[in-house]
Amino acid sequence: MTRREAVNRRRGMLLMAPTVLALGTLTVYPGIWVLWLSLQHRIPIFGVSRFAGFDNYAFLAFDSRFASALATTLIFTVTSVALEVVLGVAAALAIHTLRGGRRVALSLLLLAWAMPAVVTAKLFDWLYHPTAGLLNVALGGHALNWLGDPRLALPAIVLADVWRTMPFVAVLCYARLLAIPPDVYEAAQVDGAGRVATLVRITLPMLGRILLLAILFRTLDALRAFDLMFVLTGGGPAGTTETLTVYAYRALFQTLQLGFGSALGVVVFALVMTVAWAYLKLLRTSTVTA
Amino acid sequence: MRRGARTFADALVLAALASYAIPFFWQLLTSFKPEAELLRVPPLLPSQLTLAHYRAVVEKSLMPQALANSFGIAALTTLLALAVGVPGAYAVARLPLPGKRFVLLAIVASTAFPQIATVSPLYLLMRALDLRDTWSGLVLVHTSFALPLTVWLLSGFIREIPIEAEEAASVDGAGLFGLFRWVVIPLLGPGLAATALLTFLFSWNEFLFAYTFTVSEASRTIPVALALFPGVFEVPWGDIAAASMLASLPPVLIVVGLQRFLVRGLVAGAVKE
Numbered sequence: 305m306t307r308r309e310a311v312n313r314r315r316g317m318l319l320m321a322p323t324v325l326a327l328g329t330l331t332v333y334p335g336i337w338v339l340w341l342s343l344q345h346r347i348p349i350f351g352v353s354r355f356a357g358f359d360n361y362a363f364l365a366f367d368s369r370f371a372s373a374l375a376t377t378l379i380f381t382v383t384s385v386a387l388e389v390v391l392g393v394a395a396a397l398a399i400h401t402l403r404g405g406r407r408v409a410l411s412l413l414l415l416a417w418a419m420p421a422v423v424t425a426k427l428f429d430w431l432y433h434p435t436a437g438l439l440n441v442a443l444g445g446h447a448l449n450w451l452g453d454p455r456l457a458l459p460a461i462v463l464a465d466v467w468r469t470m471p472f473v474a475v476l477c478y479a480r481l482l483a484i485p486p487d488v489y490e491a492a493q494v495d496g497a498g499r500v501a502t503l504v505r506i507t508l509p510m511l512g513r514i515l516l517l518a519i520l521f522r523t524l525d526a527l528r529a530f531d532l533m534f535v536l537t538g539g540g541p542a543g544t545t546e547t548l549t550v551y552a553y554r555a556l557f558q559t560l561q562l563g564f565g566s567a568l569g570v571v572v573f574a575l576v577m578t579v580a581w582a583y584l585k586l587l588r589t590s591t592v593t594a
Numbered sequence: 595m596r597r598g599a600r601t602f603a604d605a606l607v608l609a610a611l612a613s614y615a616i617p618f619f620w621q622l623l624t625s626f627k628p629e630a631e632l633l634r635v636p637p638l639l640p641s642q643l644t645l646a647h648y649r650a651v652v653e654k655s656l657m658p659q660a661l662a663n664s665f666g667i668a669a670l671t672t673l674l675a676l677a678v679g680v681p682g683a684y685a686v687a688r689l690p691l692p693g694k695r696f697v698l699l700a701i702v703a704s705t706a707f708p709q710i711a712t713v714s715p716l717y718l719l720m721r722a723l724d725l726r727d728t729w730s731g732l733v734l735v736h737t738s739f740a741l742p743l744t745v746w747l748l749s750g751f752i753r754e755i756p757i758e759a760e761e762a763a764s765v766d767g768a769g770l771f772g773l774f775r776w777v778v779i780p781l782l783g784p785g786l787a788a789t790a791l792l793t794f795l796f797s798w799n800e801f802l803f804a805y806t807f808t809v810s811e812a813s814r815t816i817p818v819a820l821a822l823f824p825g826v827f828e829v830p831w832g833d834i835a836a837a838s839m840l841a842s843l844p845p846v847l848i849v850v851g852l853q854r855f856l857v858r859g860l861v862a863g864a865v866k867e
Contacts, residue, residue: 309690315770316689320697323682323745330716330738331704337715395614398607403600405608410857411850412611415618418845418856420799422817426838427617430624430831436633438620467617472860479861517864528708531801535821549710556714557806566714573711580706 335573342570346562360567370568372543373551377575380462380547381526387466388522389515392473397507399474400481410475417471421531428464429536451537454544461545464532469525473518480514481507520583527576548572618842625835632831647836656811657837660819665844667729667815668797671736675744675793676786678737683748684778688760704742709802720807727809735807736797743796743863744789750862751785752778788859791848798844816841 345356364370399409416424431439432450440446450460484507492502530549533539539546539554546554549572556565624632626643651657685691686698716735725731755778763777779786804815811819820841823834848856 312689313692316685316691319681319685319689319770320691322678323741324697326678326738326741327700327704330735331707331712332700334712334715334719335707337718338711341714395611398610402604402607404604407853409608409611410853412608412615414849414853414856415615415842415846418795418849419618419842420801420817420820420845422799422801422820423838423842424617426820426834427621430621430835431617433633433831436635436831438616438635438638441635441638467614475857475860476864479857514864521864524706528710530710531817534801549708552710553713553802556717562714569708569711569714572708576706576708577703580703 338566338569338573341563342567344563347560348562349560356563360564361571363564364567364571369543369546369551370548373546373548376458376545377527377529377547377549380458380465380529381523384462384465384469384526385519385522387462388470388473389519391466391470392518393477393508393511393515395470395474396477396481396511397503399478410478413471413474416468417475421468422535424464424468425532425535428460428467432460452541454542457537457541457545461532461536464536465526465529468532469522473515473522476514476518477511480511484510516587520580520587523583524576524580527579528572548575621835621838624832625839627832629832647832648840650830650833651836651840655823655833655837656814656819657816657840659811660814660816661840663729663811663813664798664816664841667732667736667813668794668844670729670733671740671797672790672793674733674737675740676790679741679744679748679789680774680778680782680786682741683745683752684774686745687749687752688757701742701745705746707739707742709739713802713806716803717806726807727812729813731807732804732813732815735803736800739800739803740793740796744793747789747792747859747862748782748785751782751789754785755781784855784858785862787852788855788862791852791856792859792863795845795848 342360343356343358344354345359346353395413399406399413402409429451431437434440434447434449434452437450439450440448448456450456488506489502492506497505528549529547530553533545533547533550534553537545539550548568552565552568552572554565555561555568623640625647626645627640627647628642628644629646631640686694686701691697720726720731720735723731725734759777759781760773763773768776798815799817800815801817801821805818805821808814808818814822820834820837823830823837
């Protein structure tokens with residue numbers, strides 16, 4: 305018994321070793337290194353490299369560009385996640401009513417989710433073309449400059465992001481709907497519950513937990529959003545689509561402020577982890593009370 | 595009558611979903627449109643279809659090299675992530691580990707890890723090890739980034755394997771290698787496929803690291819080549835459309851042909867956390 309336990313323990317460590325090694329060298333170690341980098345002034349092209357303490361972080365308190373990027377990130381996250389959830393649930397319910405062609409339906413939906421975000425960016429770049437874009441044509445020949453107008457650029461990006469990620473929410477909800485036993489609905493019918501009552505009292509509560517998880521994943525993703533903005537607008541016009549990640553990237557690799565850019569990266573990291581932690585805490589208390 | 599109404603409802607839902615995919619189909623149509631008709635909308639449909647844009651992309655751009663890079667990097671990433679992840683997942687699912695709770699927490703936490711937080715130290719690391727602009731560099735960072743999800747998914751699938759099969763194997767005196775070769779891997783089938791697909795897609799689609807760690811076409815992947823698609827005086831919309839279609843070919847094939855595995859992986863990833 306104990307010999308067997310000892311063997312299993314040794315096997316476990318042996319089998320886990322490659323994973324720990326890979327994550328240790330390429331995730332944890334850089335994760336600690338970035339904290340150290342964020343405490344320095346490092347601008348390689350000027351040969352600047354010295355310890356700065358918390359200067360980089362202190363600077364953020366008065367940095368209006370940081371405030372704007374933070375606001376953009378939060379607005380982007382809240383609006384796109386909200387739209388994804390509403391549309392995703394609607395799409396899942398719609399597919400669930402299908403008697404045939406569900407595979408085709410899922411294919412049409414998942415296309416948007418599976419392709420690279422850079423392709424999505426190119427698709428929407430073309431749809432948003434001021435004169436030849438399908439969107440303006442569909443709106444009756446307006447010449448709206450979707451990506452060039454500071455008032456329209458962020459909504460345009462949100463739209464592209466919702467298109468890309470709503471299928472994720474829809475597929476998760478659809479899978480949950482499939483798992484609801486049919487007798488639940490039969491019982492509701494016997495009790496004389498109408499369609500609306502069935503939806504509100506039975507279906508939506510059943511989706512509750514998976515929706516909370518979908519919202520969590522989508523929120524964490526949206527908080528680190530980068531690809532769409534970087535390719536479609538580069539953060540412009542006038543910085544209206546610059547998220548924290550885009551700001552951090554430009555500080556790191558365009559203005560080459562290695563220390564300051566790292567500090568911004570750490571802020572994104574802290575933001576994501578705080579949200580994840582708060583959310584899981586909330587999820588736990590809500591399942592306890594439910 | 596009732597039957598007719600339901601068929602009508604079905605058709606309506608499918609039509610709505612087809613229109614949801616319009617951005618994709620519009621780009622597909624654009625990729626076959628003659629250059630002269632691109633900026634003249636309406637009419638929506640072209641007078642004829644042409645392969646000129648695909649020819650331009652294949653013959654004159656760096657796209658073919660980027661496609662080869664993406665295929666190689668995504669395939670190697672998938673293999674490496676599975677080679678490292680299957681044993682790790684087995685240990686998580688079945689064996690006692692010191693500090694198991696902590697290991698699990700670290701794995702879940704690292705699925706939420708933002709790339710931007712480690713891109714600067716990884717850049718310095720890649721430069722120091724001379725791995726910039728190589729396949730190996732990208733395969734390594736993609737693998738480490740995909741690994742938490744890989745291990746998470748696989749450990750869930752391994753728990754679904756009946757433990758009796760493993761016990762029978764160990765009674766038969768199968769070693770650790772034999773256990774994987776004859777029991778775990780064969781019984782893992784669909785779960786392994788689902789995990790492999792998600793890992794492949796992650797690597798194929800990944801942009802931030804691929805953009806940062808490549809300098810030339812030697813390791814430039816498809817998303818990067820597409821983002822940097824050159825236009826001399828005006829934007830070559832038709833060529834970009836053709837290149838986009840080539841870039842989305844593997845994801846589209848996976849969605850259409852291997853949908854069952856993809857959905858299984860997607861759902862497992864969310865439900866088990």
